Amino acid sequence: MQQLNVIGLDQQHAEQLAEKLNQLLSNYQVFYMNVRGFHWNIKGQEFFELHAKFEETYNDLLMKIDEIAERILTLGQRPLHAYSTYIKNSSIREAKDIHDGKACVREILESYQTTIRLQRELLELAGQADDEGTSALMSDYIKEQEKTAWMLTSYLGS
Template sequence: MKQLNVIGLDKDSAEALATKLNALLSNYQIFYMNVRGFHWNIKGQQFFELHAKFEETYNDLLMKIDEIAERILTLGQRPQHAYSTYIKNSEISEAKDVHDGEACVRNILESYQITIRLQREILELAGKSDDEGTSALMSDYIKEQEKTAWMLTSYMGE
């Protein structure tokens, strides 16, 4: 007989989902700090528009970081919370001393590629686990980020 957690999900499935969500959380934390740095250090002709866009982006990432951590808790698990863990577990690398607008936008696009892929993996696992809460969260993130990636790609003239 399967052991169910407080929200009625199989405990093993919830643990597997939380592990994947913690990996996503690590990527979001590094992504967030990169964009925060871009916001602080952007220079050049595109300063005003990119400075504002980067602030919008990091605020959105911060909201998602909190939602992901709370989803992990809802699954009955613990969100990781050490930057050493984030750096170790993130596919997104730290971006240091980047101030060129084009390089910043390219980094953001690469980061969205990683997060979208991870979210699709979580979406698939959540579907197999009958976890509608995680499925809905990932579906919303994917839809929003695909549009943002398209817009940033258009901004780059590609």
């Protein structure tokens, strides 16, 4: 017999989605802290431009962190909430002592590539679970981040 959660999704699907969302949450948390560090430590001729861009980026990441955690709760599951757990579950690694603008942008671009890949996996899982809420969230993130990745690639001259 199929067991449904409070929003009418199959419980097993909800658990699988929450597990993958927690993986995404972990990646976003490490990504956020990396960009925070870039914002604080950027040096050079592009300081003003990148300092502002990094602040815009980490504010956006912070909003998404909250949305992902709330989506996990909506699915009837618990979001991870310990930084040691985030580090362990994240594919994105801590970026330490980076203050060169192009190096920071390359790190951000790589992090977007990781989150986009995970979000596509979530989009597929959400489709299988008939979970429109998670699908919509992932679609929005992917669309926005693909454009940002293109812009960052252009910035790097690639």
